[in-house]
Amino acid sequence: MNIKGSIALVTGANRGLGRALVSALLDGGAAKVYAAARDEKTLAVRDSRVVPLTLDTTKPEQIVAAVKKASDVTLLINNAGVSTSYKVLTMTPAELAADFRTNVQGTLDVIKAFVPMLERGRTGGTIVNVLSLSSLVSVPTFGGYAASKAAAYSITQALRPALRPKHIDVLAVLAGPIDTDMIKDFPLPKTSAADVAKGVLAGIARGDEEIFPDPMAEQMGALWSKSPKELERAFSSF
Ligand SMILES: NC(=O)c1ccc[n+]([C@@H]2O[C@H](COP(=O)([O-])OP(=O)(O)OC[C@H]3O[C@@H](n4cnc5c(N)ncnc54)[C@H](OP(=O)(O)O)[C@@H]3O)[C@@H](O)[C@H]2O)c1
Numbered sequence: 001m002n003i004k005g006s007i008a009l010v011t012g013a014n015r016g017l018g019r020a021l022v023s024a025l026l027d028g029g030a031a032k033v034y035a036a037a038r039d040e041k042t043l044a045v046r047d048s049r050v051v052p053l054t055l056d057t058t059k060p061e062q063i064v065a066a067v068k069k070a071s072d073v074t075l076l077i078n079n080a081g082v083s084t085s086y087k088v089l090t091m092t093p094a095e096l097a098a099d100f101r102t103n104v105q106g107t108l109d110v111i112k113a114f115v116p117m118l119e120r121g122r123t124g125g126t127i128v129n130v131l132s133l134s135s136l137v138s139v140p141t142f143g144g145y146a147a148s149k150a151a152a153y154s155i156t157q158a159l160r161p162a163l164r165p166k167h168i169d170v171l172a173v174l175a176g177p178i179d180t181d182m183i184k185d186f187p188l189p190k191t192s193a194a195d196v197a198k199g200v201l202a203g204i205a206r207g208d209e210e211i212f213p214d215p216m217a218e219q220m221g222a223l224w225s226k227s228p229k230e231l232e233r234a235f236s237s238f
Contacts, residue, residue, distance in 0.1 A: 001075065001126045001169070003201055004029035009066075009073045011057055011110065012080030014042040016180035017130065020193035021077060022050065024201050034070045036080075055080075057106030063113045074121055075204070076114050078107045079130040083182050085144025099148035108155055115168065124167025128204060129156050131172050133217055136224050137231045139238040160209070171209055173200050176216030191215065 008025050012018040013035035022045045025033045035043050036055035043052050055066045057080045082102045085095035111127055118125035134146035135153035159170045177183055179190040191214035199213025212221035224231045 001204060001207065003075075003205055006030050006075045007032045007034075007072050008075040008077060009034040009036060009053070009070050009114075010077045010079055011036045011055060013037055014039070014044065016182060017175075017178055017193045017196055018077075018079040019044060020197035021079060021200060023194070024197035026050070028201050030075075032072070034066075034073065036066060055110075057110050058101055060109065063110055066110075067113045067117055071117055072121075073114065073117065074123070074125050075128070076111070076118065076125065077128045077130065077200075078110055080106065081130065081149075081182075083142065083145045085148075086142050088138075088140050088143025091144040096144045096147070099145050100151065103145075103148040104151045104155065107152055111159065115163065115166070118168050119166045124169070126169045126171065126204065127159070127163070128171045128173060128200070128211075129153075130200075131156065131174055133174055133176050133220050135172070135174055136228070137220075137235045139235050141238060169207065169209075171204060171207075171211055173203070173211045173213055174217055174221060175200075175212075176214045176220065178214070189216065 008030050010018050010021050013022050014037035022033050022035050026047050032049050034051045034053045036053040037043050038056045040052045040054050053066055055062050082099060084098040085091035131153050132149045135149040138146035153172055156170055156172045163170055175196055177188040177190045178196050179192050196213045200211060203211030203213060212218045
């Protein structure tokens with residue numbers, strides 16, 4: 001889809017990748033960007049095309065209100081996410097449930113609420129789910145988070161044929177490590193949020209169903225296409 005002239009909504013737009021996506025959308029010529037955050041006061045990008053929106057993706061009443069306010073969206077970017085559960089053997093049930101609540105259920109609830117509106121648009125729409133390489137491969141250190149991102153990828157795949165007849169495309173962003181708060185304590189090679197955002201928008205413009213927006217994601221994505229088993233072996237040392 002064309003970013004120029006699009007009307008986008010980004011969840012979790014106040015920091016990290018979400019904030020970078022808002023800036024990249026404005027640079028790419030988006031007509032309007034709904035910047036959604038749990039707390040509107042934390043939104044930092046100021047531009048006449050930015051419309052602040054309060055949205056906690058785990059709060060059904062806020063989702064309903066967001067659909068009413070953002071009734072002209074053509075590009076929905078589900079970026080909001082958490083990483084609460086870490087080690088597969090020691091995480092608690094509550095930590096795992098928290099990751100599933102936001103990363104899977106919250107994302108799906110937002111999509112379901114926006115589908116009738118996207119469907120009414122004459123040219124259809126695009127839904128982009130910000131997932132992770134850990135949707136494709138897991139490691140002991142973030143086994144819980146990875147399980148939630150794998151489930152979100154599974155939902156993404158299920159939505160594609162369900163929404164194709166409604167002219168709605170569903171794209172998955174399978175990002176590598178990004179330099180944001182989420183993994184600030186992990187000493188990994190990381191790509192800046194600004195560069196990842198550019199990669200995401202380039203993938204949306206091409207209409208890639210799987211977007212690998214950074215160099216590590218591109219490399220690991222190529223390995224996954226060749227052999228998921230080889231990708232699993234490559235990750236086993238993390
Ligand atoms: N960082 C990485 O290495 C990496 C790699 C691959 C994919 N990702 C994915 O990229 C996305 C953005 O993550 P990030 O790296 O930018 O992390 P981040 O800096 O921790 O930011 C997370 C964002 O999500 C918002 N959020 C969390 N729960 C929410 C909820 N229930 N409702 C609405 N907003 C919520 C946060 O809002 P508050 O400020 O209110 O907490 C914040 O804006 C996530 O989906 C993450 O899984 C990250």
